[in-house]
Amino acid sequence: MENMGKTEPLLKVEDLVVHYTAGGEVIEAVNGVSFTLDKGETIGLVGETGAGKTTIVKSILRILPDPPAKVKSGKIYYNGQELLGLPEQQMRKIRGSQISMIFQDPMTALNPVFSVGDQIAEVLKLHRNIKKKEAYTKVCEILEMVGISGERYGEYPHQFSGGMKQRVVIAMALSCNPALLLADEPTTALDVTIQAQVLNMMNRLKKELGTSVIMITHDLGIVAAACDRVAVVYAGEIVEMGNKEHIFDHGLHPYTEGLFHSIPSLTGDETRLRPIEGLPPNPADLPKGCNFSPRCSYAAAACKEGVIELREVEPGHYLRCNRT
Amino acid sequence: MLRYILKRFFTMIFVLLGVALLIFTIMWYCPGDPARSLLSDDATEEQIEALREEMGLNRPFFVQFYDYVYNAVVHQDLGKSYQTKINVATEISQRFVSTVQVATLAVSIAALFGIPLGVFAAVNQSTWKDNTAMAVSLVGVSMPGFWFGLMLSLLFALKLGWLPASGFSGPQYLILPCAAIGIGGIGMISRQMRSSMLEVIRQDYIVTARAKGQVEWKVIYVHAFRNSLIPVITQIGSMFGHQLGGAMVAETVFSIPGLGTYMVNAIKARDYPAVRGSVLYVALVFALVMLAVDLLYAFIDPRIKAQYSNKKKRRVKKNG
Amino acid sequence: MAKEQGIQNIMNKKKESILRITLHRLLKNKLAAAGFIVFLIFVLMSIFAPWVAPYDYTKQDLYNTLAGPSAQHLLGTDEVGRDILSRLIYGGRYSLRIGLLSMALGAGIGIPLGAIAGFYGKRLDDVLMRFMDIFQAIPNLMLAIALSATLGGGVNNCILALGITSMPAFARMTRASILSVRGMEYVEAAKSTNSSDFHTIVKHVLPNAIAPLLVQSTMNVATSILNAAALSFIGLGVQPPLPEWGAMLSIGRTYIRDHWHMCVFPGLTIFLNVMALNLFGDGLRDALDPRMKS
Numbered sequence: 001m002e003n004m005g006k007t008e009p010l011l012k013v014e015d016l017v018v019h020y021t022a023g024g025e026v027i028e029a030v031n032g033v034s035f036t037l038d039k040g041e042t043i044g045l046v047g048e049t050g051a052g053k054t055t056i057v058k059s060i061l062r063i064l065p066d067p068p069a070k071v072k073s074g075k076i077y078y079n080g081q082e083l084l085g086l087p088e089q090q091m092r093k094i095r096g097s098q099i100s101m102i103f104q105d106p107m108t109a110l111n112p113v114f115s116v117g118d119q120i121a122e123v124l125k126l127h128r129n130i131k132k133k134e135a136y137t138k139v140c141e142i143l144e145m146v147g148i149s150g151e152r153y154g155e156y157p158h159q160f161s162g163g164m165k166q167r168v169v170i171a172m173a174l175s176c177n178p179a180l181l182l183a184d185e186p187t188t189a190l191d192v193t194i195q196a197q198v199l200n201m202m203n204r205l206k207k208e209l210g211t212s213v214i215m216i217t218h219d220l221g222i223v224a225a226a227c228d229r230v231a232v233v234y235a236g237e238i239v240e241m242g243n244k245e246h247i248f249d250h251g252l253h254p255y256t257e258g259l260f261h262s263i264p265s266l267t268g269d270e271t272r273l274r275p276i277e278g279l280p281p282n283p284a285d286l287p288k289g290c291n292f293s294p295r296c297s298y299a300a301a302a303c304k305e306g307v308i309e310l311r312e313v314e315p316g317h318y319l320r321c322n323r324t
Numbered sequence: 325m326l327r328y329i330l331k332r333f334f335t336m337i338f339v340l341l342g343v344a345l346l347i348f349t350i351m352w353y354c355p356g357d358p359a360r361s362l363l364s365d366d367a368t369e370e371q372i373e374a375l376r377e378e379m380g381l382n383r384p385f386f387v388q389f390y391d392y393v394y395n396a397v398v399h400q401d402l403g404k405s406y407q408t409k410i411n412v413a414t415e416i417s418q419r420f421v422s423t424v425q426v427a428t429l430a431v432s433i434a435a436l437f438g439i440p441l442g443v444f445a446a447v448n449q450s451t452w453k454d455n456t457a458m459a460v461s462l463v464g465v466s467m468p469g470f471w472f473g474l475m476l477s478l479l480f481a482l483k484l485g486w487l488p489a490s491g492f493s494g495p496q497y498l499i500l501p502c503a504a505i506g507i508g509g510i511g512m513i514s515r516q517m518r519s520s521m522l523e524v525i526r527q528d529y530i531v532t533a534r535a536k537g538q539v540e541w542k543v544i545y546v547h548a549f550r551n552s553l554i555p556v557i558t559q560i561g562s563m564f565g566h567q568l569g570g571a572m573v574a575e576t577v578f579s580i581p582g583l584g585t586y587m588v589n590a591i592k593a594r595d596y597p598a599v600r601g602s603v604l605y606v607a608l609v610f611a612l613v614m615l616a617v618d619l620l621y622a623f624i625d626p627r628i629k630a631q632y633s634n635k636k637k638r639r640v641k642k643n644g
Numbered sequence: 645m646a647k648e649q650g651i652q653n654i655m656n657k658k659k660e661s662i663l664r665i666t667l668h669r670l671l672k673n674k675l676a677a678a679g680f681i682v683f684l685i686f687v688l689m690s691i692f693a694p695w696v697a698p699y700d701y702t703k704q705d706l707y708n709t710l711a712g713p714s715a716q717h718l719l720g721t722d723e724v725g726r727d728i729l730s731r732l733i734y735g736g737r738y739s740l741r742i743g744l745l746s747m748a749l750g751a752g753i754g755i756p757l758g759a760i761a762g763f764y765g766k767r768l769d770d771v772l773m774r775f776m777d778i779f780q781a782i783p784n785l786m787l788a789i790a791l792s793a794t795l796g797g798g799v800n801n802c803i804l805a806l807g808i809t810s811m812p813a814f815a816r817m818t819r820a821s822i823l824s825v826r827g828m829e830y831v832e833a834a835k836s837t838n839s840s841d842f843h844t845i846v847k848h849v850l851p852n853a854i855a856p857l858l859v860q861s862t863m864n865v866a867t868s869i870l871n872a873a874a875l876s877f878i879g880l881g882v883q884p885p886l887p888e889w890g891a892m893l894s895i896g897r898t899y900i901r902d903h904w905h906m907c908v909f910p911g912l913t914i915f916l917n918v919m920a921l922n923l924f925g926d927g928l929r930d931a932l933d934p935r936m937k938s
Contacts, residue, residue, distance in 0.1 A: 063534050067450075096537035103535075108528040113550050113626060123536045156626040172536070335777075342778035347790060354794040462926070466919035468870055470877055471893060471911030474900060482901055569785025573874045577897070587786075588878050591793040603790055607781045 008080055009036040010212050011060070011180060016074035018055050018064070018236075027283045029055045029069070031236040034310070039179070042206065042213040044227035046220065046259070048280055052236040053216045054104075057182045059084075060214075061101055062091055078180070097127035100173035101182040105189050106165035110157035116168045117143070117153030123175045139175075146171045146201060163194035167201070174205060181206075181213045187222065199226055220263065224248065229316075232256050235281050235291035238310060242317035252313065253321050254296045290322070298323060332618060336611045341393070343607040344600075348389050351596045392600070402604065403597035405590070412601035416583065420605060423582035426574065427567040429502045434509025434567075435560055441510065442517025442556075447544060449522060457514065464511025469570045473504030473577040490579035501578050505570035509563055516559050520552035527551075554625050561617030565610045669931035676927020682920035690736030697730035701887055710903045720905040723895065728906065731887035732913050738799055738888040739917070742881075743869040745803045747861055750810025755857065758815035762822030773819070776812040784809045788871055792880040799888075802881040806868045817860055821853030855932040862925035866918045873914050889914050 018030040030052045037043055045053045058064045060076055062083065076083040078099065083091065103109040111119060120142060121135045130138070140150030146167040157165060166186060173181060186202070187195040203226060206213055215227055223230055224244065231241040232253060240253040251257055258276035278295035281287055287294055289304040296303065303322050310320045359375040360367075376382055380391070395401040402412040438461075445457035477500055481489035487500055524530065525548055533547045534540075572584025583602055590598035622628040671677055689696050698718075705725030713720045719728040761772040779787065788805045795801035873890030875881030882888035884895055889910045896906030 061535055063531060092537045092539065094537070095535055101532075101535045103528055103532060105528060109532050111529040111533070111547055111551070113624070114547075115626075122538065126537050158627050169532075172532075338774070339777050339781050342774070343781050346778055346782075350790055350794050355796070462919060462922055466866070466915055466922050468873055468890075468911060468914045468918070470874060471907070471914065474893070474897060474907050474911065478900055478904055478907070565783035566785075569783040572785065572789070573878055576878050576894075584878070587789060588880065591789065591880070599790065599793060603782060603786060606783065606786055610783060611781055 007038070010039045010041075010079060011037040011214075012075075012077040013056070013060070014075040014077070016056060016059060016076065017072040018052075018059055019070055019072050020068045021070070022068050025284045028286055029236055029283055030059070031286075032074075033233075033236070033238055035231055035238060035241060037180070037212055037214065039212055040210055041229060042215055042227045043229045043231060044223040045214060045216045045231050045233055046218065046223055047233035048218060050280060050283070051233045052283075053233050054184055055236075056233075057101070057184060057214060057216060060180075060182060061095055061099055063095075063101075093127070096123050096173075096178070097176040098178050099180045099182065100176070100178040102166075102169055102173050102184060102186045104185040106162055106169055107189070109169050110165060112157055115154045115156055116160070117155075120168070120172045120175055123172055127176050142171045142175050143168075145174075145205070163190050163198060166190060166198055170198070170202065170205075174209065174211070177209055177211075179210075179212060181211045182216075183213055184216045185218070186215075188217070188219070195222075202226070220259065232259070235286060236283065237291060237320060238318070239292065239320045240318065241310070242314075246314070246317040252317075252319050252323065253292075254298055254323075255292050258295075290320075328622060329619065332615055336615060340604070340607060340611060344393055344396070344604055345389065347600050347603045348385075348392065351600055352385060354594065354596070357594075396604070402601035405595055405598045412597045415586070415598070416601050416605050419581060419583045419586045420609075422580055423568065423571045423575065423584060424609065426498060426501045426505070426571040426580070426582070427564060429498055430506040430509055430567045430571065431560060431564050433502055433506040434513050434563065437506075438510040438513025439517050439553075439556065441514035443521055443544075443549065443552075445514065445518040446521035446525065446552075454518075458518070461511040461514045461518075464507040464509075465515065467507055467511075469505040469508050470573045470577050472507060473501060473574050476500050476504055477577065497578075497580070501571070501574045501580065504577070505567055505574050508570065509567060512563060512566075513556060513559065517552065517556050520555050521548060524548045524552045550624070554621065557617060557621050557624065561614045564613045568606060568610065666931045670927055673927040673930065676924050676931070679920040679923025679925075679927065683917065683924060686736055686917055686920070687740055689733050690740055693730075693734045693737060697727075697733040699727040699730040701726060701730040701734040702885070703727075710899060710906070712903070712905050719909045720903075722892070722906055723899060728892075728909055731892060732889065732909060735887035735889050735892065735910070735913075736917075738882050738886060739869050739872055739890075739914070742799060742802050742806065742872040743865045746806035746810060746868045746872075747864045749803060749807025750864060751814050751857070751861055753807070754811040754814025755818045757811075758818030759822060761815065762819035769819070772815070776815050779809070779812045785871060785874060788875055789878075789880060792875060797880060797883050799882055799886075802872055802875060805875070806871055809871070810864055810868065813864070814857070814860065817856055818853055821856060825852050859925055859929040859932065862921060862928055866921040866925065869914065869918055869921075 013036070014034050016030055016033045017028075020027040020029055033052075033056055035043070045056065047053055055064065055069070059071055060078075060083065064071070071084060074084065078094070083094070086094075110116065114122075117136070117139050120139045124130055124135050124138055136153070140153060143150050143152065148164060148167055148171070152160075157168070160168065166189075170186070183202070187198050190198060199222065202213075205211070213226075215222070217223060227244065229241070229243050230247040231238045232247065232251075232255065233239070234255050240247065240251060240256050247256060248260075251260060255276070261274045262276065264273055276295060277297075281291055281294065287304075289302075289306055290296070290299070290308050293299040293303040300322065308320050308322060310318050313319045357372070357376070359372050359379060359381060363372060363375060380388065383391075392403065395403065400413060402416070404410065405412050405415060408415070441457050441461065445454045445461075448454045448457075477489050480487045480500060488497055489500075491497055525544075530543060530548055533543045538547070571582065572587065574580070575582045575584040576588075583606070587599060587602040589595075590602065693701075703726060705721065707725065708717075708721055709723055709725045711717060711721045711725075717727050717729065719732065722728055722731065757772055757776075761769040782790070787809045791805035791808060792801065795804055872881055872888070873893070876883070876888045876890030877894045879894065882891050884891045892910040893907060893914075896903075896910060900907050
């Protein structure tokens with residue numbers, strides 16, 4: 001799935017820069033991120049906690065907490081329309097109906113004082129001209145679609161288990177059939193067995209509805225199972241991007257290499273794990289040159305200064321590194 | 325739900341018995357002899373002793389206590405006032421009306437103004453609006469109610485003559501006392517409301533609401549508000565007790581013939597039945613209010629409601 | 645060995661830094677610092693009253709009664725010619741003493757009871773909490789009034805009465821802190837490494853419980869000052885001619901029509917004291933809150 005410009009990509013993020021200001025400090029959370037997404041594609045955003053993945057995705061929906069966070073520069077195009085400059089009223093029409101989000105922790109994502117049915121119905125009522133009766137039926141359908149009995153419309157979030165809650169959240173996100181789904185680590189908080197269930201369900205729905213997905217995860221297994229393309233995020237930048245073969249079979253960035261080596265192998269004889277040395281940089285005080293250079297075993301003098309651009313090293317495979 | 329109500333009801337009865345015991349014990353150790361103070365100064369020891377026998381003051385503690393509780397529960401008889409010989413229960417219920425009126429109105433004012441003030445402050449956090457609102461609340465909470473009452477009375481009654489300074493025979497007499505003690509309530513409620521709102525606004529489900537495309541004002545006033553109201557409701561209940569106390573002091577300022585003045589006079593005269601009856605009465609009303617508030621709380625928060633209803637059984641089967 | 649020393653160093657630094665962070669935040673909060681200083685000034689004024697007050701607070705001057713504020717008597721005189729400013733300064737001794745000591749009493753009884761209830765749980769917890777329920781079923785002021793009936797008037801009885809009414813709140817708060825920490829994993833971890841009960845409480849549970857208790861104590865002093873004034877005002881606490889602020893208000897009330905200065909100043913003093921304490925208490929609570937305010 002190459003995006004050689006035959007059809008306009010569904011989503012185009014251009015040079016996004018987001019800063020957080022807290023207590024006088026400036027935290028450079030996202031530093032010039034660019035990528036595109038085609039219709040029906042799923043791209044995985046992989047990286048450690050704090051790399052800026054959630055910030056990127058929240059910027060698309062423009063639900064960043066405004067006092068600390070600010071989009072400094074960049075453009076986001078959805079179906080050709082620029083989102084960051086859009087008036088709030090129009091942005092609201094897009095949220096929930098064209099672009100939806102699934103959050104990480106299902107335990108706190110639902111409002112405890114409203115029934116799950118009502119919370120799903122709310123999305124429908126906001127974006128479709130729909131009457132109460134119709135909404136009720138539609139919600140029951142949607143619940144069945146995610147594997148929850150429609151009879152549970154009136155029940156409250158605390159009456160559901162973690163996995164079921166996440167299904168409700170997914171139901172809520174997909175109820176208006178959005179073209180783009182932003183999934184922020186949707187299975188991280190769930191048990192492994194439930195994870196598989198939920199992922200399978202998401203894959204099925206994705207195919208049925210033709211939804212494009214940005215999947216944030218730090219689990220490479222999920223990337224393998226659910227994504228078409230991968231973007232590796234480190235310290236607010238995309239350091240490598242390509243399709244699954246590019247990244248899994250011949251990932252070139254030292255960080256990507258490190259990520260794959262961190263996974264213990266079931267074959268072969270492992271006596272020690274091989275973590276990546278060092279810690280991620282402080283986003284309030286990023287290193288000069290390449291952000292990864294302090295931890296990189298291949299770092300050369302040239303890596304410690306200047307700006308290193310994201311370059312296409314083979315068709316569809318992008319790399320931000322001085323090597324090769 | 326019914327189980328919950330019954331359970332709370334029984335707890336309430338138990339607590340009230342405890343209150344009766346407590347106040348009985350407190351009065352028991354009160355110095356002074358009621359019989360002695362009732363008779364004139366030249367009464368003889370025999371006469372005092374005879375009166376003590378007649379009043380049943382020589383019987384052991386638990387006999388007197390049992391008798392008292394029995395009369396209270398079965399005959400609604402809280403004894404006769406030593407001073408006036410009138411049935412304590414009758415006198416108290418008359419007097420109590422004024423106190424309750426002032427307290428209830430004050431609580432309502434506190435909620436009516438305090439809740440919006442708190443929300444306003446929370447929504448405009450860290451701006452001058454927030455700081456002003458919180459300054460006002462702080463002043464309200466720090467203000468001695470009876471002094472504020474005096475000042476209000478000085479300004480509006482004595483200097484300007486707009487409102488009456490004392491007495492209690494019409495709605496205009498309620499205004500100053502309620503304002504005096506209500507200001508404390510406004511302060512307390514707005515502070516609690518603000519902190520509750522700030523807590524809720526931080527929650528994930530608020531971000532979810534925005535991500536759904538919901539209008540901002542609905543996110544605040546529908547999604548956040550209902551959740552933040554829950555702790556405030558409990559506070560309003562206990563505030564009623566606080567306002568009852570405040571109302572009792574305000575009666576001194578505004579010469580209102582309520583339970584406060586009754587009780588203070590009774591204490592000075594060692595009128596035990598009157599004091600006991602007053603405390604029990606107030607404890608009963610307070611307990612009923614708290615019960616009502618708890619029920620309201622259970623009604624609003626589905627998590628509590630579900631704990632006590634039959635849905636429990638169904639949930640265990642379906643969840644998997 | 646060096647490693648253990650290294651870990652110990654880090655842990656010590658952590659303890660220091662929590663204290664330092666709290667103090668730092670507290671000082672940064674100008675209002676809270678101001679509140680503390682104002683209250684401190686009042687306390688110092690009452691301690692050093694004989695040197696600070698311009699007149700002897702009992703000295704009557706029957707040629708100069710009910711005088712308004714003047715150069716000679718900054719806040720005027722009362723109905724027997726005593727200087728109000730001096731009386732207020734000395735009055736601080738009563739109000740502040742009652743406020744601080746009754747808080748200490750309430751905390752001294754309430755905290756251990758709450759700790760026992762929280763830590764040992766089950767029966768003991770039930771019994772103790774029922775006991776507290778009974779006390780809390782009577783509105784605070786009413787209970788203080790009723791206790792005053794038995795105990796009588798005067799400063800010490802006032803302290804006793806108010807201390808008893810404060811006790812349940814401290815007990816509940818301590819119990820709640822302990823219960824919340826008990827459930828946490830690090831207490832289980834501590835238990836699994838065989839630390840004794842007492843050791844667990846002191847090292848793990850108390851530090852967490854301290855923060856809300858400190859705030860509660862500060863607020864409690866403020867409430868006690870208010871309640872003491874209210875009690876004296878209705879004639880039950882400190883009696884005239886002692887210059888307790890509430891008692892002064894109660895006398896002033898009779899003269900309010902023409903000599904309002906007798907009412908305004910005592911009340912203002914109570915108000916300022918309480919507000920200063922509340923400001924400090926608020927600042928303390930914000931400083932101790934582990935989450936950032938913004």
